[in-house]
Amino acid sequence: MLYNKSAVYIGIVILVILLTSPFWVGLFGHNYTSTGITTPKDQATCIENADFMRAQHMRLLNEWRDKALRDETRTYVATDGKKWEISLQNTCMRCHTNYKSFCEKCHLSNSVSPYCWTCHIIPTEGK
Ligand code: HEC
Ligand code: HEC
Ligand code: HEC
Numbered sequence: 001m002l003y004n005k006s007a008v009y010i011g012i013v014i015l016v017i018l019l020t021s022p023f024w025v026g027l028f029g030h031n032y033t034s035t036g037i038t039t040p041k042d043q044a045t046c047i048e049n050a051d052f053m054r055a056q057h058m059r060l061l062n063e064w065r066d067k068a069l070r071d072e073t074r075t076y077v078a079t080d081g082k083k084w085e086i087s088l089q090n091t092c093m094r095c096h097t098n099y100k101s102f103c104e105k106c107h108l109s110n111s112v113s114p115y116c117w118t119c120h121i122i123p124t125e126g127k
């Protein structure tokens with residue numbers, strides 16, 4: 001009897017986890033680890049940590065654009081206090097030199113296509 005009861009409880013727990021999984025994914029960020037992207041090997045970290053970047057880089061880029069265009073601020077202060085020039089081209093793409101094997105690879109596998117590159121320049125070949 002006891003055995004059956006705990007089986008039911010375990011079943012309920014599993015069900016709850018499954019039903020709330022979109023919430024957990026939202027909380028901890030998406031898992032894009034299977035996309036086979038290459039991150040810069042000569043740099044230790046991104047502007048913010050990798051988890052934040054993975055989940056929030058679109059929002060960060062929007063914030064950057066607004067800062068540059070509305071506030072005319074060209075400096076971003078990261079969580080760790082480090083200062084960065086606000087520039088898609090000169091900051092992001094200077095480290096992530098290979099657009100194809102980084103940004104584009106992950107976007108393709110997630111069916112996203114940012115429309116930025118009609119105006120901004122796509123770096124063609126990383127070294
Ligand atoms: C100083 C070099 C540098 C700059 C500047 C930089 N990155 Fe990164 N980025 C990295 C490194 C190194 C990693 C891998 C970090 C890790 O794995 O801990 C990374 C990771 C990322 C990731 C997560 C990739 C993954 O592991 O899933 C995204 C997304 C990203 N960067 C986007 C950007 C964007 C957008 C910008 C500009 C706003 C930017 N990066 C600027 C070096 C940089
Ligand atoms: C690890 C995977 C991954 C990498 C690497 C990555 N992105 Fe993304 N990006 C995404 C996903 C997934 C979305 C859509 C997420 C959403 O809408 O919530 C996205 C959305 C965006 C958007 C918003 C597009 C829109 O139409 O709303 C921009 C801009 C963007 N990425 C720029 C970049 C740039 C620039 C780089 C390279 C420096 C990069 N991303 C690297 C996964 C990635
Ligand atoms: C219609 C053309 C156009 C499109 C499309 C566009 N931008 Fe821009 N963006 C501009 C212009 C013009 C500036 C101002 C450049 C300056 O003043 O240096 C700018 C500035 C920025 C800046 C701050 C300064 C810099 O040099 O990086 C960021 C970040 C940025 N855009 C990100 C994006 C992202 C991300 C997308 C796609 C989601 C995008 N833009 C789409 C035209 C565009």
